[in-house]
Amino acid sequence: MVSKTEEEQVNRLEGQVENGGGGEWEYLCLVRKLKLRRSFNVLKYGLSILNNPKKRSALGSEEWTLYEQVAIAAMDCQRLDLAKDFIKILAEKFPESKRVGRLEALLLEAMDLWEEAEKAYSSLLEDNELDPVIHKRRVAMAKAQGNISGAIEWLNKYLEIFMADHDAWRELAEIYVSLQMYKQAAFCYEELILSQPTIPLYHLAYADVLYTLGGLENLHMAKKYYASTTDLTGGKNTRALFGICLCTSAIEQLTKGRNKDDKENSQLASLSATALEKDYKQRAPNKVSLLASTLRSLKLSS
Amino acid sequence: MGGESRYEIHQDAYIKLVLHAVKHRTSSVNGVLLGRSSADGDSVEIVDSVPLFHSQIGLLPPLEIALIMIEEYYAEKGLSIAGYFHANERYDDFELATVAKNTGDHITRYFPQAALLLLDNKKLEALPKGKDRRPVMQLYIKDASRSWKLVGSEGGNQLSIKEPSGNIVLLDYLASEKWKDIVDFDDHLDDISKDWLNSELFQ
Numbered sequence: 001m002v003s004k005t006e007e008e009q010v011n012r013l014e015g016q017v018e019n020g021g022g023g024e025w026e027y028l029c030l031v032r033k034l035k036l037r038r039s040f041n042v043l044k045y046g047l048s049i050l051n052n053p054k055k056r057s058a059l060g061s062e063e064w065t066l067y068e069q070v071a072i073a074a075m076d077c078q079r080l081d082l083a084k085d086f087i088k089i090l091a092e093k094f095p096e097s098k099r100v101g102r103l104e105a106l107l108l109e110a111m112d113l114w115e116e117a118e119k120a121y122s123s124l125l126e127d128n129e130l131d132p133v134i135h136k137r138r139v140a141m142a143k144a145q146g147n148i149s150g151a152i153e154w155l156n157k158y159l160e161i162f163m164a165d166h167d168a169w170r171e172l173a174e175i176y177v178s179l180q181m182y183k184q185a186a187f188c189y190e191e192l193i194l195s196q197p198t199i200p201l202y203h204l205a206y207a208d209v210l211y212t213l214g215g216l217e218n219l220h221m222a223k224k225y226y227a228s229t230t231d232l233t234g235g236k237n238t239r240a241l242f243g244i245c246l247c248t249s250a251i252e253q254l255t256k257g258r259n260k261d262d263k264e265n266s267q268l269a270s271l272s273a274t275a276l277e278k279d280y281k282q283r284a285p286n287k288v289s290l291l292a293s294t295l296r297s298l299k300l301s302s
Numbered sequence: 303m304g305g306e307s308r309y310e311i312h313q314d315a316y317i318k319l320v321l322h323a324v325k326h327r328t329s330s331v332n333g334v335l336l337g338r339s340s341a342d343g344d345s346v347e348i349v350d351s352v353p354l355f356h357s358q359i360g361l362l363p364p365l366e367i368a369l370i371m372i373e374e375y376y377a378e379k380g381l382s383i384a385g386y387f388h389a390n391e392r393y394d395d396f397e398l399a400t401v402a403k404n405t406g407d408h409i410t411r412y413f414p415q416a417a418l419l420l421l422d423n424k425k426l427e428a429l430p431k432g433k434d435r436r437p438v439m440q441l442y443i444k445d446a447s448r449s450w451k452l453v454g455s456e457g458g459n460q461l462s463i464k465e466p467s468g469n470i471v472l473l474d475y476l477a478s479e480k481w482k483d484i485v486d487f488d489d490h491l492d493d494i495s496k497d498w499l500n501s502e503l504f505q
Contacts, residue, residue, distance in 0.1 A: 144392065146395060174357075174358060177358050177359075177360050177361060178359070178360060178399075178401075179400075180400055180401070207363075208358070208362075208363050208364070209361065211362055211363050212360070212361050212362040212363070238492075238494055239491050242363065242364075242367050242491075243363050279494060280494060283493075283495040284494040286497075287494070290371050290374055291371075293374050298370075
């Protein structure tokens, strides 16, 4: 998971490279560190370094890490010819390497040779049963073949062993959402909030799922979590502010004003509405009237 | 409803949807179609489109806000939400996602001839090699039995691009990586200064 500043940093570097200002190596390192998937650029910039003997030798031992990174990017861009070349170079440098073995299996995946890839991974697992990367590739392979229930099964197995892998919980939640299994998705976000209660993204996602599930109790909970998101983000999260307005409107519709907490209910909503209006005036002035009519249709203009 | 209609999509609306899918090629994406039906009810003109989301499709809150805003904006132009576009995550997945059907159902309540468009990756891939003028999308409409049926290219129901140069312009944009500039509703919610109308896109 990447923060806004980190993403801006990467984009800035990207712009710098595209404009001829250099910085390819910094970009590649940052992308690797943040585990981003920017395969076009990784391939492009990586090749510019690898194909230049001077630049390549300047890397020293990092050269091999770069080969690995670019090989994976090449596979993602369906440049299997390049990937094969790089993997060959790595295999010659590091014979019997498990890390290279994983790349070879990945290449099999890229060629849609699923059975062979599965065999390769299984044999790699024999020596190292608890390799998280291989377990995750199993999930990815199931997903790639359209076997979503298989992916869920593998992912749940993975999480039984690696229950602190937050990205895996998020992946599982997203798979559940894609299948409209909202209760299960909610459970995943609950786990995430329990282990990392100060990350607003989880509160927001949980609230979105609760709202989608619907029903008065879930709407009240969703509102709470939109509120906590707002709290954790200093009121700057547009989605959470909208969420508060949506919940208030939906709750009002369901209870038809029978609820005695009405005043407090609407106070939070009008605060959110005001915050949204202020933000739109500043950053999206041509959409201010659209916002106003949206809030009006939710019966919430301040 | 019932009977056969022709569906015509304006070039810009068509291109926006494909560019959006290409920008986020590792996830599903969706969008809404804006249009109107002809006076005689024989054809539907899809005049514009708004790319919606590229993550967590199926969650209601962002969708509800988007639909309210979009409807509001286009009502002034005499256009209604006339359909939905979906592109699946995987290259060879031609199944119409449940979320697509559900959203389509919702839209048909207000616009009975609503069109459901699904990106056809195989056609998109083949585009540079041939001279196909037909859109790289599958068209689904609701039949008498209230279920979504794929429309074949024969018969009255078909989808065409209004401008014959549609695919040529699309190929041009793909070559120049124009998709980098497209903004969807997800982008807007993350940064409201981003314009989901993409009013500057084709300038």
